[in-house]
Amino acid sequence: MNETRKFDTKVQYLKYKVLREVAKQAWNDTLLENLLDIPKIIVPGKTPTMRCCVYKERAILAERVKIAMGGRSDRSNIIEVIDIACDECPAAGYEVTDSCRGCLAHRCEDACKRGAISFDHNHVAHIDKNKCVECGQCAKVCPYSAIANRKRPCQAACKIKAISINENNAAQIDDKKCISCGACVYQCPFGAISDKSYILNVVDLLKKSQLGKNYKLFAVVAPSISSQFTYAKLGQVISGLKKLGFHTVVEAALGADMVAQAESKELAEKGFLTSSCCPAFVDYTRKNYPTLIPHISHNLSPMATIARYIKETTANAKVVFIGPCTAKKMEVQLDTVKPYVDSALTFEELQALFDSRDIDITALEEDVLDNASYFGRIFARSGGLSDAVAEGLKEQGLDDFELHAVSCDGIEECKKALTLKSKNLLKENFIEGMACVGGCIGGAGCLTHGAKDKAQVDRYGQEAMEKNILDAISILQ
Amino acid sequence: MKVTVCIGSSCHIKGSRHVVEQLQYLIAENDLGDKVELGGTFCMGQCQKGVCVTIDDSFYSVSPEDTRDFFEKEIKAKV
Numbered sequence: 303m304n305e306t307r308k309f310d311t312k313v314q315y316l317k318y319k320v321l322r323e324v325a326k327q328a329w330n331d332t333l334l335e336n337l338l339d340i341p342k343i344i345v346p347g348k349t350p351t352m353r354c355c356v357y358k359e360r361a362i363l364a365e366r367v368k369i370a371m372g373g374r375s376d377r378s379n380i381i382e383v384i385d386i387a388c389d390e391c392p393a394a395g396y397e398v399t400d401s402c403r404g405c406l407a408h409r410c411e412d413a414c415k416r417g418a419i420s421f422d423h424n425h426v427a428h429i430d431k432n433k434c435v436e437c438g439q440c441a442k443v444c445p446y447s448a449i450a451n452r453k454r455p456c457q458a459a460c461k462i463k464a465i466s467i468n469e470n471n472a473a474q475i476d477d478k479k480c481i482s483c484g485a486c487v488y489q490c491p492f493g494a495i496s497d498k499s500y501i502l503n504v505v506d507l508l509k510k511s512q513l514g515k516n517y518k519l520f521a522v523v524a525p526s527i528s529s530q531f532t533y534a535k536l537g538q539v540i541s542g543l544k545k546l547g548f549h550t551v552v553e554a555a556l557g558a559d560m561v562a563q564a565e566s567k568e569l570a571e572k573g574f575l576t577s578s579c580c581p582a583f584v585d586y587t588r589k590n591y592p593t594l595i596p597h598i599s600h601n602l603s604p605m606a607t608i609a610r611y612i613k614e615t616t617a618n619a620k621v622v623f624i625g626p627c628t629a630k631k632m633e634v635q636l637d638t639v640k641p642y643v644d645s646a647l648t649f650e651e652l653q654a655l656f657d658s659r660d661i662d663i664t665a666l667e668e669d670v671l672d673n674a675s676y677f678g679r680i681f682a683r684s685g686g687l688s689d690a691v692a693e694g695l696k697e698q699g700l701d702d703f704e705l706h707a708v709s710c711d712g713i714e715e716c717k718k719a720l721t722l723k724s725k726n727l728l729k730e731n732f733i734e735g736m737a738c739v740g741g742c743i744g745g746a747g748c749l750t751h752g753a754k755d756k757a758q759v760d761r762y763g764q765e766a767m768e769k770n771i772l773d774a775i776s777i778l779q
Numbered sequence: 780m781k782v783t784v785c786i787g788s789s790c791h792i793k794g795s796r797h798v799v800e801q802l803q804y805l806i807a808e809n810d811l812g813d814k815v816e817l818g819g820t821f822c823m824g825q826c827q828k829g830v831c832v833t834i835d836d837s838f839y840s841v842s843p844e845d846t847r848d849f850f851e852k853e854i855k856a857k858v
Contacts, residue, residue: 520821540788550787550822616820670788673821767792777786777796777819 308533308653310750313493316352317370318654319344320363321501324370325658328505340367362387366496373498379477380498380631381487387494388472392452395436398427401448410440410449459489461714462586479589483582483713483737484628484746497628497746501655503645504622508547517618518549522608522643524625525555525674525682526742528762529755530649536762537668542661543624543652544669554625555674555766557608558681558690559774561601566694568599569732570703575599576720576733577687580742581633583716583735591720602639604681605630609642611778620644624652626745629737648747672767675774679763683756684711684741686763687734690771697772707732712739780815780858784841785831787822793829795819797843805850814858 309315323340327333336343341363345356353359365384368374373382404425411419411427418433419440427449429440441449456473457465464479465486473486473495486495511519521543531539540551561579569575578584578599587594602610609621623630623646634643647655656663677693680686688707695703708730710716716735722728738744743755768774784790784799799819806815823831828840834853841849 514824549824552787552821612821615818670792672788672792673786768796773796777791777799 308749309650313491314650314749316344316493317366317496318650318657320366321370321499321651321654322657324367324499325501325505325655328502329509329658333502337367338364340364358386366493369496370499371502372500373496377477378635379475379480380482380628381475381480381484382496382498383473383475384494384496385470385472387492389492389494390471391454393454393457393467394452395431396429396434396438396441396449396451398429399448399450401446402426402444403446403448405445407445409443409445413439413443415439455489455491456486456495459485461485461712462590462717481582481585481589481713481737482629482632485713485738487628488746497631497648499651500631500645501647501651504647504651504655505658507620507622507644511547511549511620513547514549517620518616519547520609520612520616520619520621521548521551522554522557522605522612522621522623523551523671524605524623524627524742525553525558525679525759525762526626526745526748526755527624527649528679528682529743529752529758530626530749531653531663532750534663535668537670538663538666540669540671541666542656542663545661545666546655546659548622549619551669551671552608552612553671553673553678554604554608554623555678555681556774556778557604557606557611557678558687559675559678559771560607560611560778561604562677562681562687562690562694562771563698563775564601565599566691566700567698568601569691569705570695570700572597574723574731576723577735579603579681579687580629580736580738581627582629582713582737583710585629585632586713586716586737587720587735590717591724593724594720597723602642603633604678605633606639606642613642622647624649626742626748627738628746648745649749650747653749673774674766675768675771676763676766677771678774679766680759682742682759684736684739685709685734686741686759687736688732691732691734694771697770705732706730707734709734709736711736711741712744713737780854781818781833781835782815782854783818783820783833785821785823785829786819787826789822789826790829790831794843795830798830798832798841798846801843801846802850802854805847806854809855811855811858815854 341360345359350356416433418430464476468474543551605623630646634646677690688709708719719733830841832839832841
């Protein structure tokens with residue numbers, strides 16, 4: 303199979319090759335002795351394939367190796383810029399391009415409220431950057447699409463404006479603002495921003511468990527897995543996880559069922575809540591809307607909720623979360639979550655882990671994964687959490703409480719709802735906040751993103767044996 | 780007496796919820812709540828033999844249909 307087909311972009315493929323190699327060396331206990339050779343293993347020969355020369359390629363790869371090994375320890379943010387990989391993209395904002403034909407209409411001039419547009423002797427438009435406020439109105443009205451917005455892809459991706467340009471013209475992340483959602487990681491065309499990986503921790507956890515002799519290592523997988531590993535069957539992914547050495551696999555969606563029940567009850571009691579599932583959304587709320595902090599649901603996330611249950615019921619258990627999310631790597635470091643989840647991986651990293659052991663999941667038998675209800679599973683897509691809370695109210699006979707949910711699809715919509723609430727102008731009584739567009743299936747740690755992802759999550763939900771929340775969690779009492 | 784029912788995927792599909800619910804009911808009906816501790820765990824590593832149940836350290840294979848027999852013979856008689 304063509305390996306690049308597993309990913310959306312070649313940047314992800316490159317990152318994967320580094321992760322796979324680092325993990326492979328770790329399994330063989332040869333990482334230390336071969337560490338400096340990894341860039342050359344990945345880019346052999348003398349012909350550059352990505353950059354100006356192989357030496358720069360290898361220098362950048364050496365940085366990628368560091369990130370694959372956990373990244374800089376002096377910075378807690380799990381999102382890191384590889385400054386030598388940053389191509390210093392133009393960031394001039396709105397600019398008139400060669401396509402300007404010097405027309406007569408000059409709609410751009412009329413559209414500009416700041417008087418920033420003037421014309422030369424050929425009637426070609428020019429933008430006075432001292433007057434321009436980057437509103438984009440001129441670009442909208444130009445019939446030749448001659449005005450382009452030269453914005454760095456990382457800055458365009460970062461809707462919360464945590465990325466600026468430093469004195470060396472490279473991207474720089476403001477850790478005080480960053481919510482670790484990974485949007486910039488996925489969008490940078492040069493792969494110059496990356497999420498730190500804890501794949502070595504997981505290799506170590508797997509090794510030391512010695513197939514359950516020393517402790518039982520649980521894989522808790524996010525329901526968005528239903529839109530991933532599309533080249534194989536979900537049951538084969540489960541077999542692959544057990545082949546890696548995990549004791550068993552449990553759905554984070556069962557934690558979602560538990561959260562849906564508790565959160566709907568909490569909502570009926572308090573009258574207003576913002577959701578606590580998405581760590582990037584919670585972090586964003588905490589950093590920007592301190593007055594709303596008391597309204598954040600007191601429930602742990604589904605991941606932490608199910609991990610806590612596992613640790614309470616199984617002696618000597620350790621838990622690795624596997625999902626689409628870079629922010630989960632930040633969440634597992636929180637004091638409230640740390641005792642329950644030992645490490646977090648993305649689907650990208652899981653692919654690298656399989657291949658570091660030469661596990662071809664398509665050749666494996668199908669195992670089963672069925673713990674959660676339909677409602678727990680649909681948490682993976684925008685709107686699913688609100689549906690589940692509505693169901694939770696119904697099943698617990700709390701129908702008197704009238705749910706008016708606003709499902710915020712992406713951090714921009716979250717911002718809108720939170721701002722309204724902070725000014726007491728929001729009419730809804732429940733904010734479902736998902737930092738990624740589409741919900742978790744839009745996460746930066748996904749292997750692939752596609753138009754069918756939502757339908758796949760819904761189908762996976764319908765395949766659950768348990769059809770309602772109380773049935774799924776009754777087993778836990 | 781500690782009774783643990785496997786609630787992992789494989790046993791769940793074979794009906795572990797019904798085993799748990801019946802045991803909960805039977806324990807309450809026979810007023811054994813203070814003598815029998817009922818709990819769940821994910822996967823006992825014997826998926827072919829599900830629904831897997833342990834009483835203290837002994838292993839049993841139970842199905843939803845024979846849960847009542849299992850209760851009478853292994854729990855009620857021995858507690």
